[in-house]
Amino acid sequence: MKTLTCLALILLFCFANADRVPAEWKARYAAEKKLVVARDLAGYKALVSDDYVYVLADGRKLNKKQTFVEIEQMFKAKKITMDETLTSVVKHGNIYDVAFDAKLTMEFAGSGTMHYHEIGIDSWKNIHGKWLIVRTVDKVADQTGPK
Secondary structure, eight states: OHHHHHHHHHHHHHHHTSOOSOHHHHHHHHHHHHHHHTTOHHHHHTTEEEEEEEEOTTSOEEEHHHHHHHHGGGGGSSEEEEEEEEEEEEEETTEEEEEEEEEEEEEETTTEEEEEEEEEEEEEEEETTEEEEEEEEEEEEEEESOO
């Protein structure tokens, strides 16, 4: 009987914690996805804090200006599709770390299609009443297609 009770409690705990991503974070990333797919560079920049740090999979660090020099080309694509899965949200003080797995396909006029796969963690902070990304750390960043 104790074994069945323990098993039932474990299953209840697992089901209660099955969805580790709160709805507010899903909504925030759905809004981010709309900006990317719409190729709205200015809107996407507005999600990133001025002191933003991007840690690439190879360990290099870029500031906000350097990051947008690196990624602005993708916003020039003729079409972008994006599939993103949020895997967890963990709070550390006033920072929320959101783990993600994103796959993007970008079609460029005259130069073909690029596929990009990124697995990483965005760190978000509420700054003056607005949620902004203050840091991104990539674990995987693979690209195939036009450079």
